[in-house]
Amino acid sequence: MIIHSLLDTDLYKFSMMQVVLHQFPSAQVEYLFKCRSKGVNLRPYIDEIREEIHQLCQLKFREDELEYLGNLRFIKGDFIEFLGLFHLPEKSIVITEGEEEGEISIEVKGSWLHTILFEIPVLAIVNEVYFRNMHKDLDLTEGRHRLQEKINLVLGATDIPSFKFADYGTRRRFSKVWHAEVVKTLVEQLPKHFVGTSNVLLAKELKTTPLGTMAHEYLQACQALGPRLRDSQVFAFEKWAQEYRGDLGIALSDVYGLNAFLRDFDMFFCKLFDGARHDSGDPFDWGERLLRHYETNRVDPRMKTLVFSDGLNFNLALDIARRFDGRCKTSFGIGTNLTNDVGVPALQIVMKMVRCNGQPVAKVSDEPGKTMSVDPEYLSYLRHVFDLPKV
Known part of the structure; x- marks a missing residue:
């Protein structure tokens, strides 16, 4: 089982x-x-x-x-x-x-x-x-070697000591046992950089932080549940705010593409939500445009968090962190590259x-x-x- x-x-x-x-x-x-x-x-x-x-x-x-x-x-x-x-x-x-x-x-x-x-x-x-x-009976030695290389890469990135990342790999994992080993290793070896996991059971068992807010299905469902289609993204964010009153404040930005997101993410939402999550498209362009959007709406982007979660590996995540270091808060959700990088192709x-x-x-x-x-x-x-x- x-x-x-x-x-x-x-x-x-x-x-x-x-x-x-x-x-x-x-x-x-x-x-x-x-x-x-x-x-x-x-x-x-x-x-x-x-x-x-x-x-x-x-x-x-x-x-x-x-x-x-x-x-x-x-x-x-x-x-x-x-x-x-x-x-x-x-x-x-x-x-x-x-x-x-x-x-x-x-x-x-x-x-x-x-x-x-x-x-x-x-x-x-x-x-x-x-x-x-x-x-x-796959020997996980290769997986452990790759995981240690990632850990060493983070530890060696002394130019960005504020680098933070989380495990987002439940659905993509090689196995439940390997997933638990990965998270346990990260908790032990990267206490200053590893901020938690999306997996609630592992967060409970390993005494780390469970992380997550909304997924695409929430905004998609609001296409049918809201008053009219054009207002469905605003409707979704407003219903979220009614439920959580400012908590869990990371908005997902790519259900309709960034242009549509920025049109709807007005000054009210810029101030209300803690930040936004990137899950498709060029991450550098996305971040630059979002920071300009905050400034246009008279919001200090240094107070906001940009969460990146689109098919990341650690080299890319570190490059993104360097680009935005000191300009805003950043965090990274890494899935397949953490939980299914054991030497065989992931599904x-x-x-x-x-x-x-x-x-x-x-x-x-x-x-x-x-x-x-x-x-x-x-x-x-x-x-x-x-x-x-x-x-």
């Missing part, structure tokens, strides 16, 4: 889930799985994946887990009471063979409130089932929301390969409404 605890997921699933409970409890959604890696055959493992997901759906939160969540400053009592009754509904997830050779199809349909926790453990399950079959798999309340929803990324929609007409309409370039 790969997943033993419902805490073995990313914190932003809980922060979004609490908003769903309080603001959108009746929303109905659909998620689809996609493997972007070419030539990968997942079909031989479909029965294993089904059995692991069956076991996942038997889990409930333990009392010590509920107590841990309840002690997080932004988690509310009624949400903890709801989680005490919660389990993932097995009837909402269907795993079949896909249309293309080697593909599998994983589809989740149901209440957003009851299905939101599927994504991260399902991706972790697919990863681990694949790697334990394709690379049985590129995602599980994205594609409908909410029966309506298509989409992400229009600054990086074309990250755009995902099941409805080309809706995607074209979305581009028109937000004045986005056609591709």
